[in-house]
Amino acid sequence: MTALLKIENLAIQTGGKPLVADVSLSIDGGERVGFIGESGSGKSLTALAAIGLLPDTLKASGSVLLGGREVIGARDRDLVPLRGTAAAVVFQEPLTALDPLVKIGRQVGEAVKRRAKRDGATTDKASITKEVVALLDQVALPEPNRIVDAWPHEISGGQRQRAAIAMALACKPKLLIADEPTTALDVTTQAEILALMARLVKERDMALLFISHDLPVVAGAVDRVVVMQHGRIVETGAVSDVFGRPGHPYTQSLVAAARAFDNALEIAR
Numbered sequence: 001m002t003a004l005l006k007i008e009n010l011a012i013q014t015g016g017k018p019l020v021a022d023v024s025l026s027i028d029g030g031e032r033v034g035f036i037g038e039s040g041s042g043k044s045l046t047a048l049a050a051i052g053l054l055p056d057t058l059k060a061s062g063s064v065l066l067g068g069r070e071v072i073g074a075r076d077r078d079l080v081p082l083r084g085t086a087a088a089v090v091f092q093e094p095l096t097a098l099d100p101l102v103k104i105g106r107q108v109g110e111a112v113k114r115r116a117k118r119d120g121a122t123t124d125k126a127s128i129t130k131e132v133v134a135l136l137d138q139v140a141l142p143e144p145n146r147i148v149d150a151w152p153h154e155i156s157g158g159q160r161q162r163a164a165i166a167m168a169l170a171c172k173p174k175l176l177i178a179d180e181p182t183t184a185l186d187v188t189t190q191a192e193i194l195a196l197m198a199r200l201v202k203e204r205d206m207a208l209l210f211i212s213h214d215l216p217v218v219a220g221a222v223d224r225v226v227v228m229q230h231g232r233i234v235e236t237g238a239v240s241d242v243f244g245r246p247g248h249p250y251t252q253s254l255v256a257a258a259r260a261f262d263n264a265l266e267i268a269r
């Protein structure tokens, strides 16, 4: 089977300074992979490189095959058809994806329309609206008919993240990249969004690249984990192996910190 995403020897630099080095990683259809590591370890840059969204000031080398197409060095217009279809991204802050000046229904509708055009399906207003409402319903937004007409600031942070997920799903991506999708949310909402993503990934048989610095969150969301430190992969393997018997000192410290936190909660109970 061809991998959905195959990264080989990825390096990212700025003005000669290495930010990411020697990253190789492959994700097959339906696989759920977690990226874990401290802030600044290169997780987001690796994910952006995977879909060709690195800022122009950064230089990438190596190879990134997304849906069988080389991303590094490709022209942006050649990558546009891959984005949303081969892979779609959900960012930490939903307003990265949502335009604050455009109503939710119209934004999700634009994404649905792009998909319909690509598939040669009808793009009349009634069918687009119907699909938008169905998508908002799938991400469990209450009263989707009202939310269609809402501005982003009129709904909660958790609801905005649900709307951003609906937009990401509109093009039926094979791989969903979630970059700290719950970090900006309160704990209860975090749990709801994680449960939603787990359900959608399963129902739609998508692969998942889940980026987080929160070890318990990653452990619950994926099967395989990649640990990054200082721009390099230091350990990779099945969640149960890496977190159960961490080999690298950095992973050991992450696991120890998560255990200490768990114990503190236990004592407080």
Ligand SMILES: Nc1ncnc2c1ncn2[C@@H]1O[C@H](COP(=O)(O)OP(=O)(O)OP(=O)(O)O)[C@@H](O)[C@H]1O
Pocket: 014, 019, 037, 038, 039, 040, 041, 042, 043, 044, 045, 046, 055, 057, 058, 213
């Ligand atoms: N546009 C940029 N120009 C220069 N350096 C950058 C740029 N974007 C990120 N960096 C640097 O690259 C390194 C890796 O950043 P990256 O955002 O990938 O980390 P991360 O692991 O995703 O962290 P976080 O969890 O905080 O998002 C950091 O040192 C960061 O400061």
